[in-house]
Amino acid sequence: MEALSAGQFSLVYNAFSFGIATFAAATLFFWFGRSQVSHHYKTALTVTGLVTFIALYHYWRIFASWGEAYEVANGVVVTTGVEFNRAYRYVDWLLTVPLLLIELILVMRLAQSETVSKSLKLGGAAALMILLGYPGEVSAGIDSTRMIFGVLSMLPFLYIVYSLYSSLGEAIDRQPEGVRGLIRLARNLVVVSWFFYPIVYFAPFVVSMSGGTSIAVIEVGYTIADITAKAVFGLVIYAIAVRKSEIDAAKA
Amino acid sequence: MEALSAGQFSLVYNAFSFGIATFAAATLFFWFGRSQVSHHYKTALTVTGLVTFIALYHYWRIFASWGEAYEVANGVVVTTGVEFNRAYRYVDWLLTVPLLLIELILVMRLAQSETVSKSLKLGGAAALMILLGYPGEVSAGIDSTRMIFGVLSMLPFLYIVYSLYSSLGEAIDRQPEGVRGLIRLARNLVVVSWFFYPIVYFAPFVVSMSGGTSIAVIEVGYTIADITAKAVFGLVIYAIAVRKSEIDAAKA
Numbered sequence: 001m002e003a004l005s006a007g008q009f010s011l012v013y014n015a016f017s018f019g020i021a022t023f024a025a026a027t028l029f030f031w032f033g034r035s036q037v038s039h040h041y042k043t044a045l046t047v048t049g050l051v052t053f054i055a056l057y058h059y060w061r062i063f064a065s066w067g068e069a070y071e072v073a074n075g076v077v078v079t080t081g082v083e084f085n086r087a088y089r090y091v092d093w094l095l096t097v098p099l100l101l102i103e104l105i106l107v108m109r110l111a112q113s114e115t116v117s118k119s120l121k122l123g124g125a126a127a128l129m130i131l132l133g134y135p136g137e138v139s140a141g142i143d144s145t146r147m148i149f150g151v152l153s154m155l156p157f158l159y160i161v162y163s164l165y166s167s168l169g170e171a172i173d174r175q176p177e178g179v180r181g182l183i184r185l186a187r188n189l190v191v192v193s194w195f196f197y198p199i200v201y202f203a204p205f206v207v208s209m210s211g212g213t214s215i216a217v218i219e220v221g222y223t224i225a226d227i228t229a230k231a232v233f234g235l236v237i238y239a240i241a242v243r244k245s246e247i248d249a250a251k252a
Numbered sequence: 253m254e255a256l257s258a259g260q261f262s263l264v265y266n267a268f269s270f271g272i273a274t275f276a277a278a279t280l281f282f283w284f285g286r287s288q289v290s291h292h293y294k295t296a297l298t299v300t301g302l303v304t305f306i307a308l309y310h311y312w313r314i315f316a317s318w319g320e321a322y323e324v325a326n327g328v329v330v331t332t333g334v335e336f337n338r339a340y341r342y343v344d345w346l347l348t349v350p351l352l353l354i355e356l357i358l359v360m361r362l363a364q365s366e367t368v369s370k371s372l373k374l375g376g377a378a379a380l381m382i383l384l385g386y387p388g389e390v391s392a393g394i395d396s397t398r399m400i401f402g403v404l405s406m407l408p409f410l411y412i413v414y415s416l417y418s419s420l421g422e423a424i425d426r427q428p429e430g431v432r433g434l435i436r437l438a439r440n441l442v443v444v445s446w447f448f449y450p451i452v453y454f455a456p457f458v459v460s461m462s463g464g465t466s467i468a469v470i471e472v473g474y475t476i477a478d479i480t481a482k483a484v485f486g487l488v489i490y491a492i493a494v495r496k497s498e499i500d501a502a503k504a
Contacts, residue, residue: 031284039288046284050277057273081325087262091270095277138259 004077004212009070012219016063019223023056026231033238038248041241044106048234051096051103055230058092059223061085066219087138089222094130096230098123101160104186107240110171118168122160129156133201142204150201157198161191179243186236193229196221256464261322261329264471268315271475275308278483285490290500293493296358300486303348303355307482310344311475313337318471339390341474346382348482350375353412356438359492362423370420374412381408385453394456402453409450413443431495438488445481448473 030049034042062085069084070077101122105115136149164187172183200218208214282301286294314337321336322329353374357367388401416439424435452470455461461470 034284042284042288046281050281053280054273054277057276061269083324083327085262085266087266088269091266091273094270095273138262 004070004215006072006075006077008212008216009072009077012216013063013066015220015223016059016066019059019227020056020063022227022231023052023059026052026234027056030234030238033241036245037241038245040109040248041107041245044103044237044241047099047103047106048237051099051230052234054095054099055092055226058088062088087134090130090134090137092226094127097126097130100190100229100233101126103234103237104183104190105168107186107237107244108171108175108183109244114171118171122163122168125156125160125163129153129160132156136201146201147205150198153201154198157194161194164191176244176247178247179240182236182240182243186233186240189233189236190229193225193233196225256322256329256467258324258327258329260464260468261324264468265315265318267472267475268311268318271311271479272308272315274479274483275304275311278304278486279308282486282490285493288497289493290497292361292500293359293497296355296489296493299351299355299358300489303351303482304486306347306351307344307478310340314340339386342382342386342389344478346379349382350378352442352481352485353378355486355489356435356442357420359438359489359496360423360427360435361496366423370423374415374420377408377412377415381405381412384408388453398453399457402450405453406450409446413446416443428496428499430499431492434488434492434495438485438492441485441488442481445477445485448477 027049030045030052034045034049037045065085065088068082069080071080072078102119105118105122110118130153132149132153134149136146136153139145139149168187172180172187175183200221279301282297282304286297286301289297317337317340320334321332323332354371357370357374362370382405384401384405386401388398388405391397391401420439424432424439427435452473460466
C-alpha cells in the first residue's frame with residue numbers, strides 16, 4: 001500500500017511510545033499536585049489529569065493498532081491488511097477537547113452559574129466540532145463528504161476561538177493580576193495547538209497525503225499537537241492553580 | 253451472516269472504546285470527588301464510582317468480544333464463527349442497575365430505616381427486572397419465550413418508575429430547596445435513559461433487527477444509554493453531593 005520506509009515506520013512507532021510515557025507521567029504529576037493546591041482548584045487538577053489519562057488510554061490503543069497494521073522484516077515495511085484505526089483520535093478528542101476547555105474554566109473559579117453555562121457552551125461546541133469531523137475522516141476518500149463535514153466542523157471551531165477571546169477574554173480580565181498572564185498563555189496555547197488539526201484535515205485536498213512522508217508528518221504532528229494541548233497546557237493549568245492558591249492564602 | 257459494513261463495524265468498535273475511556277475517567281472522577289464532599293455523602297460517591305467501574309469492566313469484555321466476532325480484511329467484514337456475547341450487558345445491569353438506584357437514595361441522606369427499606373425495594377425490583385429479561389434475551393429467536401419474559405420483566409420496571417414518582421417523589425419534596433431541582437433531574441435522567449432498553453428488547457417483534465444497520469443502532473444506542481444512565485447520572489449525583497455538603501456547612 002503506502003510506501004512507508006522502515007525509518008518512517010519506526011519514527012511514528014517511537015513517537016506513539018513517547019506519547020504513552022508523557023501522558024502517563026503527566027497524569028500522575030497532575031493528580032499528585034491535587035494535594036498542593038487549595039480545595040477550590042482540586043477539581044481543575046482532577047480534570048487536567050483525566051485529560052492526559054484518557055489520552056494515555058488512546059495512545060496505548062493507537063500504538064497497538066499501528067503495530068498490527070504493518071510488518072517490518074529485513075528493513076522492509078509491508079501492510080498486514082489490518083487497517084490502522086485513525087478513529088481512535090476522534091474518540092479521544094470527543095472526550096478530551098470539551099474537558100480541556102472545562103479545566104481552563106474551572107481553574108478560573110468563576111461564579112457557579114457562569115462555570116456551568118460556559119462549560120456547557122464551550123464543551124458542547126467542542127463535542128459538536130469533533131462529531132462533525134468524524135464522518136469526513138472515515139469517509140472513503142478525498143471527496144465532498146470530507147469537505148462538507150470539514151467545513152461544518154469549522155463552525156463550532158471558530159465559535160470556540162471567538163468565545164475564548166471575547167466572553168472568556170473578559171472573564172480573564174477580572175482574574176487576579178498575578179495570574180492573568182498565565183491564564184492568557186493557557187488560552188493562547190489551546191488556540192495555537194488546535195490549528196494543526198484542521199490543517200491536517202484539509203491538507204489532502206491540496207497535496208497528496210498517501211506517501212510515507214505524509215503519514216509520518218501527520219502522525220508525529222498529531223502527537224506533538226496532542227502533547228502540547230494536553231500535557232503542556234496542563235502544566236500551565238497546574239501553575240495557575242498553585243499561584244491562585246498562594247494569592248488566596250495571602251489574602252486570608 | 254449479518255451484512256455489516258466496514259463503517260458500521262468501526263462505528264460500534266469505536267463506540268465501545270469510547271465507553272471504556274468514559275467509564276474509566278468517570279470512575280476516577282467520582283472517587284477523587286470523595287475528598288471534596290462531607291462524610292455523609294462519601295458512600296454515595298463510592299457507589300457512583302463502583303457503577304462506572306463495573307461498566308468499565310464489562311465494556312472491556314464487550315469490546316474484546318466484538319473484535320473476536322468479526323474479522324476485517326481490506327475493507328470487508330466477515331463473521332469468524334465466534335458469537336458476540338450479548339449477555340455481558342445483562343451481567344453488567346444485574347449489578348449496576350440496583351446500585352444506580354441505591355446511589356440516588358444514598359445521596360438524599362434519608363433516615364437510616366428509610367434508606368434500607370427503599371434500597372431493598374427498589375434495588376430488589378431492579379435485580380428482578382434484569383433476571384426476568386435474561387431468559388428472553390438468550391432464547392433462540394423472536395418467540396413466545398422472549399415475549400413472556402419481556403412482559404414479566406416490565407412489571408418490576410413499571411413498579412420502579414411508579415415508585416420514583418410516588419414515594420421517592422415525596423422524599424424529594426422534603427429535600428433542601430437548593431438541591432431539589434438537581435435530584436429531580438437525576439430521577440428523570442434514570443427514567444428517560446431506561447426507556448431505550450425495553451424499546452430495543454421488543455423492537456424485533458415489529459421490525460427486522462438482523463441487518464448491519466440494526467446492529468449498529470442497537471449497540472451504539474445501548475452505549476449512549478449506558479453512558480447517560482451511569483456517567484452523566486453520576487455527575488448529577490456528584491453535583492448533589494457537593495451542593496448538599498455546602499448547605500450542611502452553611503447551616504453549621
